[in-house]
Amino acid sequence: MKAAVLYKVGEPxxxxxxxxxxxxxxxxxxxxxxxxxxxxxxxxxxxxxxxPLPIVLGHEGAGIVTEVGPGVTSVREGDHVVLSFAPTCGVCSFCTQGYPHLCETRPKTLGTLLDGTTRLHKNGTDVFHFAFTASFAEETVVPESCAIKIRPDVPLDRACFVGCGTMTGIGAAINTARVQPGSSVAVLGCGGVGLNVIQGAALAGARQIIAVDLVPQKLDLAKVFGATHCVNPTQDDPLTAVMDLTGGRGVDYAFEVISTPKTIELAFKMTARRGVCTIVGVSPEGARISLNPNVFTMTEKRLQGSYYGSTRPRIDMPRLLDLYMEGKIKIDELVSRTFPLEGVNEAYDLLRQGSVARSVIKFF
Ligand SMILES: NC(=O)c1ccc[n+]([C@@H]2O[C@H](COP(=O)([O-])OP(=O)(O)OC[C@H]3O[C@@H](n4cnc5c(N)ncnc54)[C@H](O)[C@@H]3O)[C@@H](O)[C@H]2O)c1
Ligand SMILES: [Zn+2]
Ligand SMILES: [Zn+2]
Known part of the structure; x- marks a missing residue:
């Protein structure tokens, strides 16, 4: 079967x-x-x-079950599924507390399935699976808990976004930060994930949602997803703008959805007393942030991370798709371009340039 393989860092x-x-x-x-x-x-x-390389990337997928291994009970051949990149065991301390995205049962090896081996090979050599999903491929094999059964009437080229961007963003606002009705929110970075943080904050009833991005088209999209104000740091100082818009207090909830130390520090600065700053971006290894610890003491501000929107995959993913089918959340507006697998490098060139929110690779 055909797949998009990363053989060497920095190469297509x-x-x-x-x-x-x-x-x-x-x-x-x-x-x-x-x-x-x-x-x-x-x-x-x-x-x-x-x-580890070589690796098949892709972790925002949806498809149809073609075969199940022994002991599988939650899905069968023909079921439509969203691929989750967080395997869950259902019995560990985190699963039973309602935080299955933090499940303890992970292999010690990176890039393998749960038993520490791979199902992917090239001429007898192992090829690794990114994020248990490896879904830039015509077919994949995933742990049962990563195949989340969904209603069959959702177009799969829309359902796939619930596998990452839509879930991560909406979940960061609703599950992790628990944005309250009437509150104020700032979202730094309005790509595929940030737009969904905006959408989640709007769904939760935030009164003021301030979108921050360098690209004017992203700010236009942010309005479509529920932003009430837009700030472009190439034109206005974002900290001053957010302070002006919030009567000098800062926002109740700030989200960093870019992944640079500078923007994390900035998001923390624009958070109000008792407010919560949530890091969603994944920073390069070795990155460090610098914060004054007294600010925590004197203002009771909090800083936290959000992994996969604190998703409970079997509850939240079908629920988001119900909302989509009822016209209550947006997914279509996220998709700028559709490519065959051969267009995957072009899709990433566009993402690098910042000219698209999301592209989708469509197999069928
Ligand atoms: N926490 C999680 O579980 C999780 C899941 C998925 C993705 N992520 C991470 O979230 C981040 C965002 O992902 P994405 O797919 O939305 O990326 P993206 O590239 O689509 O979006 C990033 C956005 O940030 C904007 N930007 C860049 N520098 C900026 C700056 N200095 N000021 C303001 N805006 C700036 C870009 O214009 C772009 O719109 C990535 O780091 C990704 O790895 C985290
Ligand atoms: Zn578990
Ligand atoms: Zn993702």
Whole structure:
């Protein structure tokens, strides 16, 4: 089967023929219908996120189950699924507390399935799986808990976004930060994930949602997703602008959805007393932030991270798709371009240039 493989950091992905082993016990084989081009894969391509190579990237996918391994009970052949990149065991301390995205049952190895081996090979050599999903590929094998059954009437080239950007963004606002009705919010970075933080904040009833991005088209889209104010740092100082818009107090909730130390520090600065600043961006390894600890003491501000929108995949993903089908959340507006697998490098060139919110790779 065909897949997009990263052989070397800094080089384009290679569209290659790979072999895929059948699913082992507790695994599911999925024919991938569509996969979105998220920035996290780009972090691997640039070396900001280190992964074993060669690797099949892609972690924002949806498709149809074609085969299940022994013991699989939650899906069967023909089911439509969103691919989750957070395997869950259902019984560990975090799963049972309602935080399955932080499940303790992870292999010690990077780039493998749960048993520490790969199902992907090229001429007998192992090829690694990014994020348990490896869905820039015609087919993939994933742990059962990563194949989330969804209603069959959702177009799969829209459902795939619930596999990362839509879930991560809306979940960061609603599940992690628990944005309150009537509150004020600032979102730094309005790419595929940031636009969904905006959408989540609007869904939660925030009164004021301030979008910050360098690209004017992103700010236009931010308005479509619910932003009430837009700030372009190439024109206005974002800290001054946010302070002016909030009567000098700062926002109740700030979100950093870019991934630079400077923008994390800035997001923290624009957070009000007792407010919460949430880091969603994934920074390059070795990055460090610098904050004055007394600010925590004197203002009771909090700084936290959000992984995968604190998703409970089997509850939140089908729920988001119900909202989409009822016209209550936007996914179509996120998609700027559609490519075949051969267009994956062009999709990432566009993401690098900042000219698209999301592209989708469509297999069928
Ligand atoms: N926490 C998680 O679980 C999780 C999941 C998915 C993605 N992510 C991370 O979230 C981040 C965003 O992902 P994305 O796919 O939306 O990326 P993206 O490239 O689509 O969006 C980034 C946006 O930030 C803007 N930007 C860049 N520098 C800026 C600056 N100095 N000031 C203001 N705006 C600036 C860009 O114009 C762009 O619109 C990435 O780091 C990604 O790895 C995290
Ligand atoms: Zn992602
Ligand atoms: Zn668990």
């Amino acid at each position: 992905l290679v569209i290659d023929e790979l072999t895929l082993d059948p699913p082992k016990a507790g695994e599911v084989r999925v024919r991938v219908a569509a996969n979105g081009a998220c920035h996290s894969d780009l972090h691997v391509m640039t070396g900001d996120m280190r992964m």
